[in-house]
Amino acid sequence: MEKDNFGSALEFDQDAKPVVLLVDDNEEILDFISDDLSEKFQVLVAKHGLDGLAILEQEIVHLVISDVMMPEMDGFEFCKRIKTSVEFSHIPVILLTAKNTMQSKIEGLELGADVYLEKPFSPEFLQVQASSLIANRNKIKAYFSSSPLLHLKSIAYSKADEQFLEKIQAIIDKNISNQDLDVEHLADNMNMSRPTLYRKIKSISNLTPNELINISRLKRAAELLSQGLLKIYEISELVGYSSQTHFGRIFSKQFGMSPTEYANSRQADMRSK
Structure with missing residues (x-):
């Protein structure tokens, strides 16, 4: 019998929940957003950027949602580490912040953030943004696999x-x-x-x-x-x-x-x- 190293046709697991890493030093906000997102996503949590990086080194993560103002490593530095790392640069990042100045928005986007949301925000809007980012990337992946x-x-x-x-x-x-x-x-x-x-x-x-x-x-x-x-x-x-x-x-x-x-x-x- 021939050894089969090649696997079968490549199909996407539509039932598996995408994995979202939620990073915020506020326990109440972590619980609130995590509970809201858990219906559609598997949610991992961290309290600052250093904890977030440790999780990224161990888990397959499809999206990062991070607060900006945090101890140890803030959201801007965390986003920069993600987007400049060969291992993580593909992961989309949503930044959450109470800063509503144009300069802070520009800084976040220049560091590679895919979406920049100001607090307070609608949980439903965050969920839609997260779903949209992941769905668009999955469409690209599926099109690649099916196009000779x-x-x-x-x-x-x-x-x-x-x-x-x-x-x-x-x-x-x-x-x-x-x-x-x-x-x-x-x-x-x-x-x-x-x-x-x-x-x-x-x-x-x-x-x-x-x-x-x-x-x-x-x-x-x-x-x-x-x-x-x-x-x-x-x-x-x-x-x-x-x-x-x-x-x-x-x-x-x-x-x-x-x-x-x-x-x-x-x-x-x-x-x-």
Whole structure:
């Protein structure tokens, strides 16, 4: 029986609640906002930025909501740390503040905050903002997974993310015919621990590292099929599959058509232009 390193088609878990990290030094506000958000999100809490960073290093977090005025590390510094870190730069940040000056808004947005809300704010409005940020990013991730020719860097949210994804893509491209390419190889070449790499890739793409390798193989295969220069079994081997049948099954499950159907559709498109 052939060893299957490639997983199945990549699907999003629609039932899992997104994880929100809520950071505020006021216990009452933490409880109030956490209770309101818990209907739609799994909520983690921290009392200042340093605690927040410690949680980010251990958990997969989809959104950060942080107060600005806090001890130890305030919200501005916390936001800056998130947005300038390779590990966390993809995470959207909502800043909450009693400061309603234009300068404070500019400072927050310049540090990379995605949304800046003034206190007092409507809990319903915060929930809508959080849901919207996560939903928009999930749409981008899903579109990337279902589009054969869409490049990995299309899901980047920042320059740091783009550079990270381009480096990942280059490693995969260089080793794409290697059937044993796995997360260990990626982690070694990225100079990152396996857990850190896993959290980063999972958060930015909704894929595990091995799923990302697999979809990169399939997208490279789609490029080669579009060119129409190689036979399917040759493409299958070039992108790291020892079995053409297995390749065809995974390709069909991912993109909704067989390699032959895809190649024919691309050639038809080119003839019609």
